[in-house]
Amino acid sequence: MGRPRFLYVPFWLTYVFLYAPIAVLVVMSFNEGKSPYLHEGFSLKWYGVLAEDDKVMEGLVNTLIVAGGSTVLATVLGTLLAVGLARHTRSKLLDALGLMPAILPDLVLAIGLLVFYDVVQFSLGLHSVILSHALFGMAFVAAVVRTRLAHADSSLEEASRDLGAGPVTTFVRVTLPQLAPGIVAGALLAFTLSIDEFVIAFFTAAPTEPTLPIVIYSMIRFGVTPEINALASILLLVSFTVVIVAQRMTKIGEFRAQD
Amino acid sequence: MKVVGKPRPVSPRWGRRLGAFVFLGPGVAYLAVLLLVPLALILSYTVFRRGRFGGIVYEFTTENFSRLFDPLYLDVVLTSIKLATLTTVFALLLGYPTAYLIARLPRTWKTVALVAIVLPFWTNFIIRVYAWTILLSGPGLINSALGTQMELLYNHGAIVTGLLYSYLPLMVLPLYAAIEKLDPQLREASANLGASAFTTFRRVTLPLTLPGVATGCLFVFVPSFGNFVIPEILGGGRTATVGTLIRAEFLKSRDWPFGSTLALAVILVLIVLLVIQSWVSRRG
Structure with a gap:
């Protein structure tokens, strides 16, 4: 019914297009030779090289620090903002402001922050990247929590207030538990986005403390070996696992909320 | 009580x-x-002068804006528009049929197909771009498979491929949302009234999903237009775009006023597209 045959051509083309490069990347990581472009026999040696690469490990640690710090900040700010926007104002302008970091091109955010840090003479380092990443992380957390709020039952909050609970108790015991799945999903989103983020980190990190995407970028620009493919394969495995687990978790969350 | x-x-x-x-x-x-x-x-x-050794001199000038219309830089802006437009068109051609079929899949397969669209998007952006150098490079896979020596990297085609690869999911998702909402009875009614499949698509399905099309195009065009990583890695630095130029003005030649003027141009393009998108959605 209503599924013309010829549409399957672009449909499958899309999936081949999306996954062929990834498949090639992974196959090339198990390479005996030095070229990332030609396969010269199966070997795990580039995974060994990777494990001993200090720069990569340093970048990984920096990335995790940045993602952890910015996610905490983004989750707290984003959750408060979502509740505030939904319950305490009708301003369309504030609404738009809250979404802006997610809509503006990353390059614009990046140079804006660079100029700002320069003008106020704020030193660059992991802390500046944390602040920068929290900016767009907050927008995504707020957006996710707001969709959750739209489905939340506000009469429960009124009931709590009518029964004599104060605003703080009501927020902590009634509102927050209802929002929990949204907050977790938003935090996961902010964390993943921060781990992969390159442009803003590139402009606002100190050259001595690069995050992992910056390390990968310079590896690609200055000579490539299958070590990058090994690193890429591991990162692919990690993000695929996280996305699929998150998918499962939000489903379970929705289930619970329906009970 | x-x-x-x-x-x-x-x-x-x-x-x-x-x-x-x-x-x-x-x-x-x-x-x-x-x-x-x-x-x-x-x-x-945007209205200040650059200092001799980088830095800013707080003196009013319109020089940055007149430089923007210098043929040299205007050409860069036009190249960026061309690359982003091509990317958007290809994304629409691949994305619309894909989203259409996903929306008609049985429920379990629908989730699988959607997750499969989003999955590459959650992996490292730089790595996704790098993957294409393996396929396109001189001794790379496509050339060895075809037994040719074509120069596939470092040209506009490679850049559009990279942009399309990076942002295609952003086209499929809003299109899927728009097509999914469509009432199947409308298509049935159109068919019952004697319209061919193509006429039904042109007169019913397409107009009703136009807001999704507008949103998808916005989501693909904007990041493509301002991108500097893909032109640098897949374009080999041979093609100057607004993105690579902004990057160079800020991190290399340290001409922050002109870099800011270019960034303002990016913001203005975004605003124009946002206005068009909201106009289309309101009509739809």
């Missing part, structure tokens, strides 16, 4: 104000300092 409790210590009006302050205050303050102030700084830099 309403329980008459103890009187609240704070009057409701003040309570509401306090609530607004507690919930909105931190986020709005953060946005004001780290978003509005930086944007205002960029805006103000």
Whole structure:
């Protein structure tokens, strides 16, 4: 019914297009030779090289620090903002402001922050990247929590207030538990986005403390070996696992909320 | 039944104000300092002169704007528009049929197909771009498979391929949302009234999903237009785009006023597209 045959051509083309490069990347990581472009026999040696690469490990640690710090900040700010926007104002302008970091091109955010840090003479380092990443992380957390709020039952909050609970108790015991799945999903989103983020980190990190995407970028620009493919394969495995687990978790969350 | 409790210590009006302050205050303050102030700084830099050794001289000038219309830079802007437009068109051609079929899949397969669209998007952006150098490079896979020696990297085609690869999911998702909402009875009615499949698509399906098309095009065009990583890796630095130029003005030649003017151009393009998109969605 209503599924013309010829549409399957672009449909499958899309999936081949999306996954062929990834498949090639992974196959090339198990390479005996030095070229990332030609396969010269199966070997795990580039995974060994990777494990001993200090720069990569340093970048990984920096990335995790940045993602952890910015996610905490983004989750707290984003959750408060979502509740505030939904319950305490009708301003369309504030609404738009809250979404802006997610809509503006990353390059614009990046140079804006660079100029700002320069003008106020704020030193660059992991802390500046944390602040920068929290900016767009907050927008995504707020957006996710707001969709959750739209489905939340506000009469429960009124009931709590009518029964004599104060605003703080009501927020902590009634509102927050209802929002929990949204907050977790938003935090996961902010964390993943921060781990992969390159442009803003590139402009606002100190050259001595690069995050992992910056390390990968310079590896690609200055000579490539299958070590990058090994690193890429591991990162692919990690993000695929996280996305699929998150998918499962939000489903379970929705289930619970329906009970 | 309403329980008459103890009187609240704070009057409701003040309570509401306090609530607004507690919930909105931190986020709005953060946005004001780290978003509005930086944007205002960029805006103000567009009318200042660059210092001799980088830095800013706070002297009013319109030089940055006249430079933007210098044929040399105008050409860069036009190249960026061309690359972003090509990317958007290809994304629409691949994305619309894909989204259409996903929306008609049985429920389990629908989830699988959607997750499969989004999955590459959650992996490292730089790595996704790098993957194409393996396929396209001189001794790379496509050439060895075909037994040719074509130069596939470092040209506009390679850049569009990379952009399309990176942003195609952003086209499929809004299209899927729009097509999914469509009432199947409308298509049936159109068919019952004697319209061919193509006419039904042209007169019913397409107009009703136009808001999704507009959103998808916006989501693909904007990041393609401002991108600097893909032109650098897959274009080999041979093609100057607005993105690579902004990057160079800020990190290499340190001409921040002109870099800010270019960034303002990117913002203006975004605003124009946002206006078009909201106009299309309101009509739809």
